[in-house]
Amino acid sequence: xxxxxxxxxxxxxxxxxxxxxxxxxxxxxxxxxxxxxxxxxxxxxxxxxxxxxxxxxxxxxxxxxxxxxxxxxxxxxxxxxxxxxxxxxxxxxxxxxxxxxxxxxxxxxxxxxxxxxxxxxxxxxxxxxxxxxxxxxxxxxxxxxxxxxxxxxxxxxxxxxxxxxxxxxxxxxxxxxxxxxxxxxxxxxxxxxxxxxxxxxxxxxxxxxxxxxxxxxxxxxxxxxxxxxxxxxxxxxxxxxxxxxxxxxxxxxxxxxxxxxxxxxxxxxxxxxxxxxxxxxxxxxxxxxxxxxxxxxxxxxxxxxxxxxxxxxxxxxxxxxxxxxxxxxxxxxxxxxxxxxxxxxxxxxxxxxxxxxxxxxxxxxxxxxxxxxxxxxxxxxxxxxxxxxxxxxxxxxxxxxxxxxxxxxxxxx
Amino acid sequence: xxxxxxxxxxxxxxxxxxxxxxxxxxxxxxxxxxxxxxxxxxxxxxxxxxxxxxxxxxxxxxxxxxxxxxxxxxxxxxxxxxxxxxxxxxxxxxxxxxxxxxxxxxxxxxxxxxxxxxxxxxxxxxxxxxxxxxxxxxxxxxxxxxxxxxxxxxxxxxxxxxxxxxxxxxxxxxxxxxxxxxxxxxxxxxxxxxxxxxxxxxxxxxxxxxxxxxxxxxxxxxxxxxxxxxxxxxxxxxxxxxxxxxxxxxxxxxxxxxxxxxxxxxxxxxxxxxxxxxxxxxxxxxxxxxxxxxxxxxxxxxxxxxxxxxxxxxxxxxxxxxxxxxxxxxxxxxxxxxxxxxxxxxxxxxxxxxxxxxxxxxxxxxxxxxxxxxxxxxxxxxxxxxxxxxxxxxxxxxxxxxxxxxxxxxxxxxxxxxxxxxxxxxxxxxxxxxxxxxxxxxxxxxxxxxxxxxxxxxxxxxxxx
Numbered sequence: 001x002x003x004x005x006x007x008x009x010x011x012x013x014x015x016x017x018x019x020x021x022x023x024x025x026x027x028x029x030x031x032x033x034x035x036x037x038x039x040x041x042x043x044x045x046x047x048x049x050x051x052x053x054x055x056x057x058x059x060x061x062x063x064x065x066x067x068x069x070x071x072x073x074x075x076x077x078x079x080x081x082x083x084x085x086x087x088x089x090x091x092x093x094x095x096x097x098x099x100x101x102x103x104x105x106x107x108x109x110x111x112x113x114x115x116x117x118x119x120x121x122x123x124x125x126x127x128x129x130x131x132x133x134x135x136x137x138x139x140x141x142x143x144x145x146x147x148x149x150x151x152x153x154x155x156x157x158x159x160x161x162x163x164x165x166x167x168x169x170x171x172x173x174x175x176x177x178x179x180x181x182x183x184x185x186x187x188x189x190x191x192x193x194x195x196x197x198x199x200x201x202x203x204x205x206x207x208x209x210x211x212x213x214x215x216x217x218x219x220x221x222x223x224x225x226x227x228x229x230x231x232x233x234x235x236x237x238x239x240x241x242x243x244x245x246x247x248x249x250x251x252x253x254x255x256x257x258x259x260x261x262x263x264x265x266x267x268x269x270x271x272x273x274x275x276x277x278x279x280x281x282x283x284x285x286x287x288x289x290x291x292x293x294x295x296x297x298x299x300x301x302x303x304x305x306x307x308x309x310x311x312x313x314x315x316x317x318x319x320x321x322x323x324x325x326x327x328x329x330x331x332x333x334x335x336x337x338x339x340x341x342x343x344x345x346x347x348x349x350x351x352x353x354x355x356x357x358x359x360x361x362x363x364x365x366x367x368x369x370x371x372x373x374x375x376x377x378x379x380x381x382x383x384x385x386x387x388x389x390x391x392x393x394x395x396x397x398x399x400x401x402x403x404x405x406x407x408x409x410x411x412x413x
Numbered sequence: 414x415x416x417x418x419x420x421x422x423x424x425x426x427x428x429x430x431x432x433x434x435x436x437x438x439x440x441x442x443x444x445x446x447x448x449x450x451x452x453x454x455x456x457x458x459x460x461x462x463x464x465x466x467x468x469x470x471x472x473x474x475x476x477x478x479x480x481x482x483x484x485x486x487x488x489x490x491x492x493x494x495x496x497x498x499x500x501x502x503x504x505x506x507x508x509x510x511x512x513x514x515x516x517x518x519x520x521x522x523x524x525x526x527x528x529x530x531x532x533x534x535x536x537x538x539x540x541x542x543x544x545x546x547x548x549x550x551x552x553x554x555x556x557x558x559x560x561x562x563x564x565x566x567x568x569x570x571x572x573x574x575x576x577x578x579x580x581x582x583x584x585x586x587x588x589x590x591x592x593x594x595x596x597x598x599x600x601x602x603x604x605x606x607x608x609x610x611x612x613x614x615x616x617x618x619x620x621x622x623x624x625x626x627x628x629x630x631x632x633x634x635x636x637x638x639x640x641x642x643x644x645x646x647x648x649x650x651x652x653x654x655x656x657x658x659x660x661x662x663x664x665x666x667x668x669x670x671x672x673x674x675x676x677x678x679x680x681x682x683x684x685x686x687x688x689x690x691x692x693x694x695x696x697x698x699x700x701x702x703x704x705x706x707x708x709x710x711x712x713x714x715x716x717x718x719x720x721x722x723x724x725x726x727x728x729x730x731x732x733x734x735x736x737x738x739x740x741x742x743x744x745x746x747x748x749x750x751x752x753x754x755x756x757x758x759x760x761x762x763x764x765x766x767x768x769x770x771x772x773x774x775x776x777x778x779x780x781x782x783x784x785x786x787x788x789x790x791x792x793x794x795x796x797x798x799x800x801x802x803x804x805x806x807x808x809x810x811x812x813x814x815x816x817x818x819x820x821x822x823x824x825x826x827x828x829x830x831x832x833x834x835x836x837x838x839x840x841x842x843x844x845x846x847x848x849x850x851x852x853x854x855x856x857x858x859x860x861x862x863x864x865x866x867x868x869x870x871x872x873x874x875x876x877x878x
Contacts, residue, residue, distance in 0.1 A: 040799070062607060114616070114635075115626045117801045130626070134808075160791040161812030174814040179789055180821035187824065187864065191871055194855040198873045200811070207813035208820075270798050271540070275582045275613045326609030327585030332616070364632065 041272035045336030108370035119317030139168030242291030253302020333367035380407035427522030429768025465550035470660025506780030508549025536802030548795035588670025615639035625705030644669030759807035762790035836865035
């Protein structure tokens with residue numbers, strides 16, 4: 001609903017507004033921060049976290065195989081005796097070494113077909129079927145948290161629009177960098193008035209104004225307060241996709257670090273559908289992984305001390321075929337890896353009940369077989385990090401998942 | 414808000430009224446049906462565009478040249494980026510500009526909207542560099558000529574267009590028992606360089622272009638169909654791949670997997686290129702395809718969640734007419750639900766921009782500025798980022814930040830166009846007497862014509878169709 005108090009504030013001076021925006025409240029609903037990253041297009045888990053210690057790995061992966069740590073220029077970074085990390089993921093490797101990165105491997109959602117779009121629906125709606133749910137599990141999780149003071153939205157979508165995972169009854173904000181001059185307060189007040197009989201548009205406008213206030217209040221983001229002023233470079237959307245991702249995570253970090261700001265944020269990255277020329281240490285996948293690695297690094301930097309209270313979950317709709325296809329890439333598969341990282345994470349290890357890579361070990365003779373349920377990882381994080389009780393996780397957040405026990409020990413106590 | 418039928422025709426089925434358009438509509442259904450009677454004349458805006466074979470052939474040749482130079486040193490990444498910027502992006506910008514000019518000026522806006530609908534149905538995305546120069550060519554060469562014809566012809570044209578072949582990686586899909594594979598194995602046995610199929614095109618044809626994800630196919634059908642499609646490629650490679658016109662669709666007999674394949678319970682005997690065409694013809698006739706296409710059309714024109722009865726009737730028209738699209742559109746226009754007086758479809762960024770330019774009767778800016786506008790508003794042209802195309806439901810577009818971007822864009826455009834036309838006239842031309850009292854009041858109280866125009870563009874009646 002439209003926050004009238006907020007729009008009335010528009011009538012007073014900018015100086016007064018700034019005072020109003022300062023966090024004069026007690027701490028928000030929770031001190032923990034959760035960021036969910038959706039990799040759209042199906043990340044090849046066998047490339048990101050290669051099982052270099054599996055005796056069949058080099059053979060089944062052929063030209064895409066990475067070597068064991070220390071084996072030369074195509075070598076993986078070392079994790080443990082079984083697993084390595086793709087050499088583009090140097091920042092994540094540092095996180096692993098400092099105990100802040102946890103990998104769960106051979107993990108999959110309950111979805112067992114191979115459509116990207118249905119697969120993404122399932123990891124976002126939190127159910128077992130791709131359709132039939134118009135809201136997302138992360139929005140339902142927000143409803144379990146005590147509200148923020150000042151009625152600020154607890155959830156933030158880092159993009160112009162809200163992805164399914166964050167849609168639902170809890171109001172959420174969205175933010176993306178812009179090249180255009182900001183709208184002036186007077187215009188927004190007039191528009192709010194014009195929308196007063198239109199609940200949908202007026203809710204959106206109110207959410208948008210709240211976020212732009214947060215951005216303006218944050219002097220480090222340095223956005224101009226009025227219309228007609230050109231924006232500075234920090235606010236212009238970057239041209240290159242990876243730079244844009246870094247820009248989004250850097251600003252997201254600042255918004256999340258605010259005392260009365262959002263507690264949960266979502267962003268996504270595309271381009272993981274590596275059907276052709278996937279490559280090993282070089283190729284189509286490697287620059288994407290490097291871009292992700294750098295984006296996560298910039299998120300960490302921007303969060304500053306709040307990183308200690310943060311968990312980031314990186315997930316994808318499914319994995320890719322174990323065998324290479326005819327164009328030196330991989331086709332749609334089943335199990336893959338999920339990453340949990342952050343200062344709050346009890347990391348430095350790989351959780352895997354490794355199914356093996358021989359044809360008889362594979363799901364339908366072609367894909368890595370799932371031995372962990374992605375919902376167990378997500379429920380574990382929501383329970384230990386955001387203190388949501390397992391009963392409501394099994395009933396409301398991930399309906400029909402009460403038999404899927406949350407993984408424990410993911411978050412430091 | 415209650416809209417009259419001519420206004421619905423112009424707003425929901427068209428692209429937003431240009432000045433004077435509402436009074437020329439007459440019988441709204443007849444106005445719309447006349448627009449889809451045939452393919453119509455080729456828009457003159459397309460005359461200056463290069464064709465896909467020229468653009469793709471040139472790109473592939475230049476890329477090959479750079480790769481050879483790379484062996485002699487030089488920065489391959491920088492050179493490719495350079496190549497795309499200098500040689501490919503100008504084609505992309507020319508296509509975006511032509512498309513928008515047509516949309517802004519056309520007097521057959523329903524026909525144009527259907528072109529965009531099918532382009533989105535058969536989505537390719539320019540974030541794949543090899544597609545950047547030819548995505549617009551797919552629309553103009555494969556989609557435009559068949560929008561008022563039979564679906565099967567549209568399907569065949571699209572799946573044999575170089576943009577679709579390249580976007581879904583089929584040019585690299587080679588049958589493991591094809592002559593090419595056997596020859597390569599003899600010449601250079603290398604277990605690390607496996608020659609095999611690529612499932613991408615086969616899967617997306619079944620899932621997205623024809624049957625739909627619940628259309629009843631299996632993984633085995635996907636794999637068999639991918640084998641059938643081996644050899645559907647692009648001409649003018651090197652060595653064993655030299656045959657065919659460079660940059661154009663070419664069936665590589667020597668890459669085709671020999672033998673019969675079984676798909677959806679039917680056996681397709683080996684017949685080269687014809688084998689894949691036979692599968693496509695059967696897919697176009699399948700009742701799941703009729704249902705899938707009817708659902709998407711109803712979602713685009715009736716409501717995000719269209720009534721099942723309307724979908725069924727449109728699907729029936731598809732089946733009984735053997736997929737004749739004119740008949741399907743007529744069935745859509747016969748639905749009462751399509752004439753719901755309340756505008757329920759939230760405009761996409763492209764629809765929003767085009768309707769503003771039409772209402773103002775101003776020409777779009779040159780390609781680079783125009784492409785920048787669509788990008789700022791969250792919908793870079795020909796760039797849905799996935800083969801599923803842009804979603805056609807409001808919840809994917811109506812984010813708070815997206816609304817703020819529209820506000821900022823409206824203000825910037827209104828500022829520049831304030832001297833062109835008076836906001837009250839624009840409102841009256843675009844909506845007749847259907848301007849809501851709230852919008853009329855906001856316009857009347859605005860402090861300047863620029864502010865009044867921006868409020869009009871952002872008004873609920875302008876944001877929905």
